Amino acid sequence: MRMTQLFVQTLRDDPADAEVPSHKLLVRAGYVRRVAPGIYTWLPLGLRVLNKIETIVREEMDAIGGQEMRFPALLPKEPYEATDRWEEYGPNLFRVKDRRGADMLLGPTHEEMFTLAVKDLYSSYKDLPARLYQIQTKYRDEARPRAGILRGREFIMKDSYSFDIDDAGLDAAYQAHREAYVRIFDRLGFEYVIVKADSGAMGGSASEEFLAVSPTGEDTFVRSAGGYAANVEAVTTPVPEAINFATFDAAVVVDTPGTPTIESLVEVLNASHARDDRPWEAKDTLKNVLVMLVHPDGRREPLAIGVPGDREVDEKRLETQVAPAEVDAFTEADFAANPVLVKGYIGPEVLGESRASGIRYLLDPRVVSGTVWATGANVQGKHVLNLTAGRDFEADGLIEAAEVRAGDPAPDGSGPLELARGIEMGHIFQLGRKYADRLGLQVLNENGSLTTVTMGSYGVGVSRAVGVIVESSHDDAGIVWPRSVSPFDVHLVVAGKAPEMFEAAERIVADLESAGLSVLFDDRPKVSPGVKFKDAELIGVPTIVVVGKNISDGIVEVKDRKSGDRRDVALSDATAEILGEVRG
RNA sequence: CGGGAUGUAGCGCAGUUUGGUAGCGCACCCGCUUUGGGAGCGGGGGGUCGGGGGUUCGAAUCCCUCCAUCCCGACCA
Known part of the structure; x- marks a missing residue:
C-alpha cells in the first residue's frame, strides 16, 4: 500500500474529546473516526488491525473445535422475553420498532439465539457436545460511553457457547476455552491476569475474567505475590479464629x-x-x-x-x-x-x-x-x-460487602493483596441450565428420556482489543504495534526526492511483497522527511525502513519502532535482512 | 440520573468581560524555493459562530429556551 493511495489523514493535535492514550492515538494516526458517542468508523488502517485480531481469535476458536456462524444483530424480542432479559437488561438494551410497531432489539449478546439454534437442529445426546461461536457487532446503549473504542455502544465481540449433556462435558468445554483464551491473549501481546469473577445472578458456577492490566481500566482486581487473583467483587475474606470470651468484661x-x-x-x-x-x-x-x-x-x-x-x-x-x-x-x-x-x-x-x-x-x-x-x-x-x-x-x-484494601490477606494464604486496574477482555463462565431451561433446550439421553442441556458462555472483546493493545503499547511519539496485529509488516520511508531513492525503494517494496510481507510505502514526493518519520512513529508499524541519503553508498536503514534501534544495511542484503527481522 | 465544562472552518483554538466588517495555527489548493526529524515565502478556497426565540439601528458577544458533546460520579458481559 502506498501512502499516496491510503485513505488516511494523520492529525498533529490530539482530538479534544479524547482522554485516554489509545483514543487519542487511534484518532490521530487515522485508524478510527467518531460518528456518534460510542460509535466509531474503522478506517482502512484500523480495519486491518481489527481483521488481524479476528483472525487470531478465529484460529484459536477453530483449534478447540469451535464452529463459526453468525446471527443477525437485529433480533425479535420474543426469545429475550422468554429469558426475562427484555426487562432485566433495562435501558442498556437498544430497542427498535419495525414499521408495524413490533418490538425488536439490537443484540447485546446472543445466548438466547444460540440456545434456540441448537434446539432447532439437535434432539439427541449423540449430537453433543457442540461448540459454536460468532464474531459479531453487539449493541449496548451505555449510559456513558467513554474512552473511545474501549467502551462503545457498538462493538465487536467474539461470543461462543458450549452445549453438553453433563457437567463433565461442560468442564471440558470451559477448560478448552480457558486455554484458547490464554493463547489468544498471549498472541495479542498485552499483559493480562485471569481473575475469579462473580457469576452473580446468572446462576453459573465457575467464572473467570481475563483482565488486561491497565491504569485506565474500569475494573478493580486484587492479586497477591503468591498468585491469587480475583475481581474485587469476588474477593472473600479469610475468617479469623473464634476467640474464647469467658474472661472478658461485661458490656x-x-x-x-x-x-x-x-x-x-x-x-x-x-x-x-x-x-x-x-x-x-x-x-x-x-x-x-x-x-x-x-x-x-x-x-x-x-x-x-x-x-x-x-x-x-x-x-x-x-x-x-x-x-x-x-x-x-x-x-x-x-x-x-x-x-x-x-x-x-x-x-x-x-x-x-x-x-x-x-x-x-x-x-x-x-x-x-x-x-x-x-x-x-x-x-x-x-x-x-x-x-x-x-x-x-x-x-x-x-456478608462480603466491606471494602477490600491493599494489604488485606489473600483468602488462600498467599500473601497480602495488591489492588490494580484492568480492562475486561474476556469472560468465561459456566451458564449451566438456566437458558436451556427457559428456552426448552432438551435432548434425548441414552435412556431415551429428555435431559436439559448444560451450557457455557465465553466472550472476547475484539474491537476493544485494538484499544487495549494501544493502551499497553505506545510511547510519546505514537503507537507501537506488536507484529501479530500490526496493520503492515514494514513501513518504508523514502527520505528524499532523488530518483535513485525511489527506484531502490520500489525494488525493496516489490521484493518484500513477493516474499509475502505487507508494506506501507511512504511514496509522498513532496513531503519532508521529518513529516514522514513522525507519521511512521505515530502509525506504529514495528519495522521502519528508511531509504535516504545513504542510498548513494548502497545503504538503507532499518529501524525498530519499539527500541528505536537503527542499523545500516547494504541495499543488496536489505530484503533478506528485513525478512529476518519481521519473521523473527 | 446528579455535578462540572464546552459548542466559532476538516482538526486544535482565540474573539464573548466592554455589542460595531469572523480571526489564528495545522490541514487543503496554486506558484517558487526546500528535502534526515511535523520546511520557507507569496497567493487562495473553505463558516447558517450548536438550534430557536428575544433585546438592539446593529448580536459569536446581552437575555430566554432547547439541543449536543466531553469530564467526574451513579450505572455497566
Whole structure:
C-alpha cells in the first residue's frame, strides 16, 4: 500500500474529546473516526488491525473445535422475553420498532439465539457436545460511553457457547476455552491476569475474567505475590479464629454525646473513656449500615450490615452479594418508619430478624465470635463498650460487602493483596441450565428420556482489543504495534526526492511483497522527511525502513519502532535482512 | 440520573468581560524555493459562530429556551 493511495489523514493535535492514550492515538494516526458517542468508523488502517485480531481469535476458536456462524444483530424480542432479559437488561438494551410497531432489539449478546439454534437442529445426546461461536457487532446503549473504542455502544465481540449433556462435558468445554483464551491473549501481546469473577445472578458456577492490566481500566482486581487473583467483587475474606470470651468484661453503656460518626466517636472515647493498652481506633468500632434492598418483584426490604468501623461498605461488592436485588439508599423516611433505629447510634441489640427492629442483620466475616466492639447503644448520645460477638449479639448471617484494601490477606494464604486496574477482555463462565431451561433446550439421553442441556458462555472483546493493545503499547511519539496485529509488516520511508531513492525503494517494496510481507510505502514526493518519520512513529508499524541519503553508498536503514534501534544495511542484503527481522 | 465544562472552518483554538466588517495555527489548493526529524515565502478556497426565540439601528458577544458533546460520579458481559 502506498501512502499516496491510503485513505488516511494523520492529525498533529490530539482530538479534544479524547482522554485516554489509545483514543487519542487511534484518532490521530487515522485508524478510527467518531460518528456518534460510542460509535466509531474503522478506517482502512484500523480495519486491518481489527481483521488481524479476528483472525487470531478465529484460529484459536477453530483449534478447540469451535464452529463459526453468525446471527443477525437485529433480533425479535420474543426469545429475550422468554429469558426475562427484555426487562432485566433495562435501558442498556437498544430497542427498535419495525414499521408495524413490533418490538425488536439490537443484540447485546446472543445466548438466547444460540440456545434456540441448537434446539432447532439437535434432539439427541449423540449430537453433543457442540461448540459454536460468532464474531459479531453487539449493541449496548451505555449510559456513558467513554474512552473511545474501549467502551462503545457498538462493538465487536467474539461470543461462543458450549452445549453438553453433563457437567463433565461442560468442564471440558470451559477448560478448552480457558486455554484458547490464554493463547489468544498471549498472541495479542498485552499483559493480562485471569481473575475469579462473580457469576452473580446468572446462576453459573465457575467464572473467570481475563483482565488486561491497565491504569485506565474500569475494573478493580486484587492479586497477591503468591498468585491469587480475583475481581474485587469476588474477593472473600479469610475468617479469623473464634476467640474464647469467658474472661472478658461485661458490656457497658457509656455517654458519648454528639458522636454520630465513627470519627467523632473515636475522638470522644479517647477523651473520656480511654483504654488502658492503647488509644481507641476506628477498627475497634462496629459500624452498622442500613440499606434498602429492592427485589425484582418491587418488594423493598431493609438490610443492616455490620462492618468494622475503619471500613466502608463497598456498594459494588454489596450489590453482587444481594443480586438480583438492587440496593437503594436508606432514607430519612425509612428511619422514620423504623423508630427503634437511632440514626448515628445503631447497635446490634436491635438488629436482626428476631429482634426489635425485625431487620435482617448480616455481619462482615471479620466479626467472629469473641471479637469485642464499641458500637451504638440505640440511644441518642450513647454507645456500648465491650460488646462481644457471640456473647452479646448474633447476626442472621455473614456478608462480603466491606471494602477490600491493599494489604488485606489473600483468602488462600498467599500473601497480602495488591489492588490494580484492568480492562475486561474476556469472560468465561459456566451458564449451566438456566437458558436451556427457559428456552426448552432438551435432548434425548441414552435412556431415551429428555435431559436439559448444560451450557457455557465465553466472550472476547475484539474491537476493544485494538484499544487495549494501544493502551499497553505506545510511547510519546505514537503507537507501537506488536507484529501479530500490526496493520503492515514494514513501513518504508523514502527520505528524499532523488530518483535513485525511489527506484531502490520500489525494488525493496516489490521484493518484500513477493516474499509475502505487507508494506506501507511512504511514496509522498513532496513531503519532508521529518513529516514522514513522525507519521511512521505515530502509525506504529514495528519495522521502519528508511531509504535516504545513504542510498548513494548502497545503504538503507532499518529501524525498530519499539527500541528505536537503527542499523545500516547494504541495499543488496536489505530484503533478506528485513525478512529476518519481521519473521523473527 | 446528579455535578462540572464546552459548542466559532476538516482538526486544535482565540474573539464573548466592554455589542460595531469572523480571526489564528495545522490541514487543503496554486506558484517558487526546500528535502534526515511535523520546511520557507507569496497567493487562495473553505463558516447558517450548536438550534430557536428575544433585546438592539446593529448580536459569536446581552437575555430566554432547547439541543449536543466531553469530564467526574451513579450505572455497566
